[in-house]
Amino acid sequence: MTLRERALAALQCKVPDAIPTFELEFQLTPELRGKGIDFTSSWALDRMNLSEKERDERLYQNAELMVSVYSELEYSIFNVAYLNYEDVKKSVKWIKELSGDKFLLTHHGDGTFAIPDGNDMFEFAYRIADDPDEVHAQARRMADGAIEYNKKLFDCGIESFMLCSDYCYNSGPFLSPQMFSEYITPYLYDIIDNIRKMGGYAIKHTDGNIMPILDQLMDCRPHCIHSIDPMAGVDIAEVKRQTYPRGIAMCGNVNCALMQTGTDEEVRESALYAIRSAKPGGGYIFSTSNVPFRGLDLKRYLMILDIWKENRYYKEEDMVYHG
Numbered sequence: 001m002t003l004r005e006r007a008l009a010a011l012q013c014k015v016p017d018a019i020p021t022f023e024l025e026f027q028l029t030p031e032l033r034g035k036g037i038d039f040t041s042s043w044a045l046d047r048m049n050l051s052e053k054e055r056d057e058r059l060y061q062n063a064e065l066m067v068s069v070y071s072e073l074e075y076s077i078f079n080v081a082y083l084n085y086e087d088v089k090k091s092v093k094w095i096k097e098l099s100g101d102k103f104l105l106t107h108h109g110d111g112t113f114a115i116p117d118g119n120d121m122f123e124f125a126y127r128i129a130d131d132p133d134e135v136h137a138q139a140r141r142m143a144d145g146a147i148e149y150n151k152k153l154f155d156c157g158i159e160s161f162m163l164c165s166d167y168c169y170n171s172g173p174f175l176s177p178q179m180f181s182e183y184i185t186p187y188l189y190d191i192i193d194n195i196r197k198m199g200g201y202a203i204k205h206t207d208g209n210i211m212p213i214l215d216q217l218m219d220c221r222p223h224c225i226h227s228i229d230p231m232a233g234v235d236i237a238e239v240k241r242q243t244y245p246r247g248i249a250m251c252g253n254v255n256c257a258l259m260q261t262g263t264d265e266e267v268r269e270s271a272l273y274a275i276r277s278a279k280p281g282g283g284y285i286f287s288t289s290n291v292p293f294r295g296l297d298l299k300r301y302l303m304i305l306d307i308w309k310e311n312r313y314y315k316e317e318d319m320v321y322h323g
């Protein structure tokens with residue numbers, strides 16, 4: 001199977017020939033390719049005051065770097081990140097020229113409330129208490145905006161959508177399950193439903209302890225849930241038990257904290273536990289529990305990729321999930 005075909009099989013909760021891999025972001029390009037070499041963003045390009053030709057040259061170089069790095073890492077899903085719509089549109093064209101249909105292309109596409117920052121948390125709580133109708137109206141506007149934007153992205157070649165509003169702390173969701181069902185679930189459902197109607201794929205990301213709201217996330221019908229966070233005590237084996245019968249795939253669970261501070265053996269065991277728990281019956285994409293973040297030792301990340309390579313191919317005993 002091609003890298004893209006592996007991703008599609010996993011997202012459909014089927015068994016590919018091998019577990020696919022990708023990361024929401026890869027932040028170690030300078031460590032992989034050399035100091036000063038990194039992906040660019042639309043906002044960085046805006047600050048450079050470039051001519052249209054110069055900007056296009058930079059975007060093309062960025063597309064070349066993305067294809068080169070993600071090919072080396074054998075990612076099945078390719079996040080065209082940190083670019084505005086016009087830059088995404090051009091980048092997708094060049095990425096396809098450079099790589100054909102090698103990757104499943106994705107971009108951020110959420111439009112639901114996320115954990116407010118410390119400055120806004122009290123204000124958000126007051127608004128829910130004082131003016132719930134306006135909070136709902138804002139939620140509707142945000143969801144509708146995401147739906148329209150995702151349609152534009154789909155039309156230019158983005159086929160999957162990373163829904164990256166974070167809902168949970170390590171202790172649980174920032175809203176009670178009852179409030180979550182009122183202010184987030186119906187709007188998340190609409191966003192995902194419209195992605196499905198287009199023929200796209202929805203990957204719902206949130207860190208933290210998702211267990212109190214896992215049933216609601218599943219009811220929204222994403223194709224995949226990311227990142228199954230072990231640092232919040234989320235057990236991928238238990239999540240698999242609940243999501244697999246619903247036809248929902250999983251992505252993640254290799255412990256990022258251990259990758260930074262644990263022993264090699266602890267990191268290896270985290271990677272192997274994720275694979276052993278989630279591989280049977282398909283529907284699993286290998287990744288860290290967040291991203292390979294700046295400051296992480298590149299050797300640690302390459303180590304878990306080596307573990308993935310050693311264990312990625314499906315054997316007869318892996319074909320069926322027994323729960």
